[in-house]
Amino acid sequence: MLGFPVPYPDELLYSVIARAGSYEGITSPKELIEEVFANRTAIASIDLPSHLIELSTHYPDSLGLDAEKLAYRHTLFPLCGAFVPESRRTRILKHLAGRSQGAAHMLCGVASSKVKAIQKLRYCPLCVAKQFELYGEGYWKRSWQIAGVSACSEHGELIQAKLPVRLEHRHQCYMVTPDTCPLVAQSPANWQSLVVSKHAKDLLNSRTSPSPEFAQWTKHYWQLARDFGATKGKHINHALIRECISEYWSDAWLASVGLSIADGQFEWLKSMFRKHRKAFSYLQHIAVMQALHGNKLQIIPVINGVGRLRVVPKQPLRSTANNQDRALLRFYRRRWLRQVIELGTKVARLQGSGAEYAWLYRNDRSWLKRCNRRFRVRFAQVNNRVQWGVRDKSVVRYLIRLRNEKELQLTAPRWTKNRYLTQTRYPATIEKNMHKLPLTQRFLSMYSETVSEYQIRRIAVAISELIVDSGKVKRWKVLKNSGLSRERITEQASAILDWSIKQYGQGKL
Numbered sequence: 058m059l060g061f062p063v064p065y066p067d068e069l070l071y072s073v074i075a076r077a078g079s080y081e082g083i084t085s086p087k088e089l090i091e092e093v094f095a096n097r098t099a100i101a102s103i104d105l106p107s108h109l110i111e112l113s114t115h116y117p118d119s120l121g122l123d124a125e126k127l128a129y130r131h132t133l134f135p136l137c138g139a140f141v142p143e144s145r146r147t148r149i150l151k152h153l154a155g156r157s158q159g160a161a162h163m164l165c166g167v168a169s170s171k172v173k174a175i176q177k178l179r180y181c182p183l184c185v186a187k188q189f190e191l192y193g194e195g196y197w198k199r200s201w202q203i204a205g206v207s208a209c210s211e212h213g214e215l216i217q218a219k220l221p222v223r224l225e226h227r228h229q230c231y232m233v234t235p236d237t238c239p240l241v242a243q244s245p246a247n248w249q250s251l252v253v254s255k256h257a258k259d260l261l262n263s264r265t266s267p268s269p270e271f272a273q274w275t276k277h278y279w280q281l282a283r284d285f286g287a288t289k290g291k292h293i294n295h296a297l298i299r300e301c302i303s304e305y306w307s308d309a310w311l312a313s314v315g316l317s318i319a320d321g322q323f324e325w326l327k328s329m330f331r332k333h334r335k336a337f338s339y340l341q342h343i344a345v346m347q348a349l350h351g352n353k354l355q356i357i358p359v360i361n362g363v364g365r366l367r368v369v370p371k372q373p374l375r376s377t378a379n380n381q382d383r384a385l386l387r388f389y390r391r392r393w394l395r396q397v398i399e400l401g402t403k404v405a406r407l408q409g410s411g412a413e414y415a416w417l418y419r420n421d422r423s424w425l426k427r428c429n430r431r432f433r434v435r436f437a438q439v440n441n442r443v444q445w446g447v448r449d450k451s452v453v454r455y456l457i458r459l460r461n462e463k464e465l466q467l468t469a470p471r472w473t474k475n476r477y478l479t480q481t482r483y484p485a486t487i488e489k490n491m492h493k494l495p496l497t498q499r500f501l502s503m504y505s506e507t508v509s510e511y512q513i514r515r516i517a518v519a520i521s522e523l524i525v526d527s528g529k530v531k532r533w534k535v536l537k538n539s540g541l542s543r544e545r546i547t548e549q550a551s552a553i554l555d556w557s558i559k560q561y562g563q564g565k566l
């Protein structure tokens with residue numbers, strides 16, 4: 058789709074798709090989804106939409122709107138990304154970039170969460186009025202759709218939009234219009250919403266990666282209870298913590314967002330102060346941390362601090378390692394590896410990763426030695442003298458192989474320069490040093506697909522499918538099946554289409 062709308066600040070992708078439909082005059086929800094995602098089965102989910110790679114191909118590379126950026130800036134993913142372990146965070150991002158089919162929601166724990174989900178899209182009338190003034194149109198903001206927040210931090214309580222359907226019927230994307238979002242009076246915001254909203258906005262606008270592991274959260278909450286005076290030896294005084302949470306937020310508000318801590322219902326709160334075995338939602342973390350830290354809480358620095366906590370086991374790993382030990386092994390290997398890739402072995406050991414080094418030295422020495430040997434050499438090479446000629450040849454060889462392998466996948470997204478680069482091992486280094494890589498440069502200028510070439514490929518696929526299906530090739534049908542329109546087709550693609558219709562066509566319109 059050419060001229061796909063660029064998202065406004067804090068705009069949901071759902072909203073961008075709705076605007077695209079309105080600009081193009083597409084009224085059928087299915088047709089719009091197909092046009093946007095080149096796929097009929099995709100769903101424009103409000104909180105965690107997938108197929109972000111396809112979406113990102115609508116934007117020029119210069120905007121830098123790749124799948125990850127779209128996920129962090131225009132979906133509700135950051136609310137969960139900071140609180141799931143690092144390996145799961147990257148898995149969810151992969152699902153969002155490609156096909157998800159519910160996996161991202163499941164891994165984020167949306168379905169199993171205690172937190173009450175919102176039932177209808179919500180808006181702030183005064184913010185909408187401001188949007189119309191600024192941009193001449195309205196759009197759905199992420200910060201209006203956060204479960205647990207029922208108010209705009211500037212103007213007052215949010216209002217449920219007048220939409221004919223509830224959120225589960227989400228094949229259709231609705232625009233913000235004076236009909237769906239009328240300008241009505243708002244009651245003042247409740248203070249709990251304002252507090253949660255501040256932290257939720259910090260989360261939405263940041264990228265806390267890599268995210269902390271369960272062992273680190275366990276340690277964090279234990280320390281929090283200790284600093285609050287709710288520990289006795291190794292025991293936690295759960296009743297005291299419960300009292301503090303209830304006093305801070307009020308039982309009624311906690312129940313209204315699904316986090317009741319009434320008798321028999323506060324197991325979730327206890328489990329936050331025990332060993333973490335599952336991820337908790339942003340709202341649970343905010344509710345507990347705010348009550349215990351008080352008004353000085355700054356959520357992002359706290360999460361970053363949790364990520365730096367050292368968690369060293371007391372017992373060395375025995376040869377009969379159980380599952381838990383193996384998980385620990387993986388945990389230390391991953392952390393050490395991340396550091397040595399970035400800093401090299403010596404600097405990593407001296408600058409903050411001594412504990413990981415010591416643990417691996419005691420429990421996993423042969424792996425540590427192998428790993429260090431590998432990165433000592435690589436680090437030295439990269440820093441001293443990259444042989445750009447050699448690098449150039451190996452990159453271009455890889456790109457040629459890639460092209461040969463993928464050339465016949467005719468329904469693939471557009472092969473832009475950026476798409477080729479992201480398939481290589483060091484895309485950022487290559488891009489930065491492109492002037493030293495003449496062969497790679499030449500490859501990219503020869504084989505990156507222009508908009509016309511991409512349109513022609515889609516036309517060819519549509520024609521060949523029509524010939525196989527019915528033997529009848531009509532111009533309007535080719536345009537429809539290839540997702541193109543008279544307005545957006547380029548001159549070159551249009552000429553090829555005319556020629557093809559002359560060759561194979563029937564019933565030319």
Ligand SMILES: [Zn+2]
Binds near residue numbers: 181210212
């Ligand atoms: Zn507002």
